[in-house]
Amino acid sequence: MSYKIAVVGATGLVGQEMLKILHERKLPIKELYAFASFRSEGSFVKFGEEKIKVEEARPEKIAKADFALLSIGEEISLEISPEVAKKGTIVIDNSNAFRMNPDVPLVVPEVNPEDLKEHKNIIANPNCSTIQMVVALYPLHKKFNLERIVVSTYQSVSGKGKDAVVELLDQTREFLNGNKIEPKVFPYPIAFNIIPQIDNFEENNYTREEMKMVRESRKIMHLPNLKISVTCVRIPVIRGHSESITATFSKDFTLEEVYNILNKAPGVKVLDSPQEKIYPYPLFCDGKDEVFVGRIRKDLFEENTLNFWVVADNIRKGAALNAVQILEEIIKGG
Amino acid sequence: MSYKIAVVGATGLVGQEMLKILHERKLPIKELYAFASFRSEGSFVKFGEEKIKVEEARPEKIAKADFALLSIGEEISLEISPEVAKKGTIVIDNSNAFRMNPDVPLVVPEVNPEDLKEHKNIIANPNCSTIQMVVALYPLHKKFNLERIVVSTYQSVSGKGKDAVVELLDQTREFLNGNKIEPKVFPYPIAFNIIPQIDNFEENNYTREEMKMVRESRKIMHLPNLKISVTCVRIPVIRGHSESITATFSKDFTLEEVYNILNKAPGVKVLDSPQEKIYPYPLFCDGKDEVFVGRIRKDLFEENTLNFWVVADNIRKGAALNAVQILEEIIKGG
Numbered sequence: 110m111s112y113k114i115a116v117v118g119a120t121g122l123v124g125q126e127m128l129k130i131l132h133e134r135k136l137p138i139k140e141l142y143a144f145a146s147f148r149s150e151g152s153f154v155k156f157g158e159e160k161i162k163v164e165e166a167r168p169e170k171i172a173k174a175d176f177a178l179l180s181i182g183e184e185i186s187l188e189i190s191p192e193v194a195k196k197g198t199i200v201i202d203n204s205n206a207f208r209m210n211p212d213v214p215l216v217v218p219e220v221n222p223e224d225l226k227e228h229k230n231i232i233a234n235p236n237c238s239t240i241q242m243v244v245a246l247y248p249l250h251k252k253f254n255l256e257r258i259v260v261s262t263y264q265s266v267s268g269k270g271k272d273a274v275v276e277l278l279d280q281t282r283e284f285l286n287g288n289k290i291e292p293k294v295f296p297y298p299i300a301f302n303i304i305p306q307i308d309n310f311e312e313n314n315y316t317r318e319e320m321k322m323v324r325e326s327r328k329i330m331h332l333p334n335l336k337i338s339v340t341c342v343r344i345p346v347i348r349g350h351s352e353s354i355t356a357t358f359s360k361d362f363t364l365e366e367v368y369n370i371l372n373k374a375p376g377v378k379v380l381d382s383p384q385e386k387i388y389p390y391p392l393f394c395d396g397k398d399e400v401f402v403g404r405i406r407k408d409l410f411e412e413n414t415l416n417f418w419v420v421a422d423n424i425r426k427g428a429a430l431n432a433v434q435i436l437e438e439i440i441k442g443g
Numbered sequence: 444m445s446y447k448i449a450v451v452g453a454t455g456l457v458g459q460e461m462l463k464i465l466h467e468r469k470l471p472i473k474e475l476y477a478f479a480s481f482r483s484e485g486s487f488v489k490f491g492e493e494k495i496k497v498e499e500a501r502p503e504k505i506a507k508a509d510f511a512l513l514s515i516g517e518e519i520s521l522e523i524s525p526e527v528a529k530k531g532t533i534v535i536d537n538s539n540a541f542r543m544n545p546d547v548p549l550v551v552p553e554v555n556p557e558d559l560k561e562h563k564n565i566i567a568n569p570n571c572s573t574i575q576m577v578v579a580l581y582p583l584h585k586k587f588n589l590e591r592i593v594v595s596t597y598q599s600v601s602g603k604g605k606d607a608v609v610e611l612l613d614q615t616r617e618f619l620n621g622n623k624i625e626p627k628v629f630p631y632p633i634a635f636n637i638i639p640q641i642d643n644f645e646e647n648n649y650t651r652e653e654m655k656m657v658r659e660s661r662k663i664m665h666l667p668n669l670k671i672s673v674t675c676v677r678i679p680v681i682r683g684h685s686e687s688i689t690a691t692f693s694k695d696f697t698l699e700e701v702y703n704i705l706n707k708a709p710g711v712k713v714l715d716s717p718q719e720k721i722y723p724y725p726l727f728c729d730g731k732d733e734v735f736v737g738r739i740r741k742d743l744f745e746e747n748t749l750n751f752w753v754v755a756d757n758i759r760k761g762a763a764l765n766a767v768q769i770l771e772e773i774i775k776g777g
Binding site (some may be wrong): 257259261263277278281282285296297298301302303304305306310313314315316323336337338340342344345346347351353355383384386388389390391392393403404405406408409410411414416418 | 591593595597611612615616619630631632635636637638639640644647648649650657670671672674676678679680681685687689717718720722723724725726727737738739740742743744745748750752
């Protein structure tokens with residue numbers, strides 16, 4: 110079997126990475142379509158050595174495909190996805206549009222592939238920060254029963270797209286040249302600065318990004334009562350999100366058990382020899398597929414509690430790769 | 444009354460800031476001495492419009508002063524401080540050398556000024572990350588009784604001194620020019636990267652910086668059983684440390700009470716109107732004296748728990764200013 114696959118939002122950071130990963134992983138593709146906004150119509154994107162002509166993203170055209178991987182704005186996805194899905198195309202949507210919809214599976218293939226059985230032609234790809242957290246936490250949860258997480262994030266600018274990467278680089282140059290910085294994409298300068306706000310604030314004064322991590326983790330891990338304390342912070346890194354996680358379980362554990370579990374966990378790579386300065390950091394994880402875990406240590410005072418550090422490429426595992434893995438999972442399941 | 448004051452380590456980032464703050468705050472100075480390593484002997488440092496000649500830091504010369512503010516390496520301080528103190532000079536030491544010594548008060552003037560009564564001519568200035576955390580936490584503790592903290596830090600390179608600032612700027616230029624980066628001060632590139640290691644690792648695989656925050660917070664707040672989970676991370680910011688703090692108290696509280704307490708707390712400035720994008724960030728706090736607190740919110744799930752965000756200038760309140768405030772406190776107490 111081979112399939113007609115559409116990448117929608119093909120000119121964006123995540124869309125281009127989807128094309129790259131579809132090619133790398135040799136998906137059984139019969140035909141590949143690239144869609145983007147009308148502004149990109151007629152331009153080309155790369156698929157291996159091939160160049161694919163970009164078409165304007167319109168539901169009836171996207172519906173030519175068996176599968177559509179979407180990485181477009183939430184509002185546009187809300188319009189396009191149901192129409193495409195209605196015509197029989199399976200949509201894997203990277204936006205926030207459908208993630209908390211009870212009819213839509215929200216899937217990290219290492220964690221809840223079984224949720225794919227119930228889909229109605231739309232599957233949601235979780236938020237980048239959520240994905241890497243649950244890939245590391247879920248195998249530990251299965252053994253020790255997760256009760257509470259406290260997480261602080263260190264999120265790179267690529268999570269906000271191409272313009273944000275350009276803004277960081279431009280501002281950095283301006284700063285080094287002693288020029289004044291005019292923020293456009295971010296509310297304040299991001300060069301040599303950090304900003305404790307990602308996405309807008311909800312009424313409770315948590316940001317939408319923080320609430321996504323709360324709601325999505327609970328849905329993906331099927332833990333509706335999980336306690337989560339989360340603070341999301343933007344940092345001047347181009348690619349790779351990091352997370353400082355303190356997790357409390359109902360059962361006690363040894364560090365040896367934790368290493369054993371994480372060493373065998375799908376999609377996880379342990380990098381943890383602190384005395385040799387081995388731990389994950391964003392530059393190292395850039396372009397890699399795994400969720401990297403290090404700085405693993407028992408809490409000094411709180412029972413059944415583990416502190417650790419998780420880094421992953423937010424454009425790959427945090428977005429494009431996870432979407433392609435969902436596609437592979439569906440193909441595999443027939 | 445006026446005093447003979449020595450700044451030891453006068454050519455470093457903290458030493459220069461000490462001189463600046465002594466001048467700004469119009470300390471009653473009869474004579475001012477600047478000391479540094481023999482390499483800087485004969486050079487000059489600025490004190491307001493004056494230029495002060497730098498002398499080599501030798502105990503018998505430093506002991507001319509009534510007070511000596513030290514910002515030098517831990518090992519040198521271990522040698523010099525006791526000798527200087529023996530000769531009757533009161534030493535305020537910014538290094539880690541004496542902080543956990545039971546005979547040495549470890550003081551944040553907003554928190555435990557009464558500990559200054561017991562000194563034996565050496566007083567320790569706490570770690571930068573510890574200072575800003577306890578300034579924000581202690582007033583809340585007094586009212587609600589602090590039980591546990593989970594803190595993740597976002598620490599600027601200036602905490603590691605001048606060479607680290609130069610390294611960040613140099614590496615950033617090299618990166619933008621597409622050149623290879625050779626780390627020297629930090630174990631990995633710090634330009635467009637973050638490193639989850641500050642100082643060396645202890646045997647328990649926590650870093651010394653993390654353990655300093657644990658031990659020092661307990662000593663300063665007189666809370667020997669306080670539970671602390673801490674992860675310290677270096678980020679590509681020049682100046683200003685940030686902290687994401689989750690604090691659990693034994694008593695319940697309202698957000699209104701928290702705002703009332705923090706608005707009146709000495710050394711604290713609340714910046715917290717998230718809907719107007721008002722919260723502290725390092726570039727804003729650079730050069731300012733206060734400990735800035737924002738992103739204040741009740742935990743969504745854990746009882747008696749508060750999440751907040753603390754930013755301060757690590758060279759000022761985190762080091763030089765706190766040392767000068769200790770000096771002022773001693774002078775005031777006679």
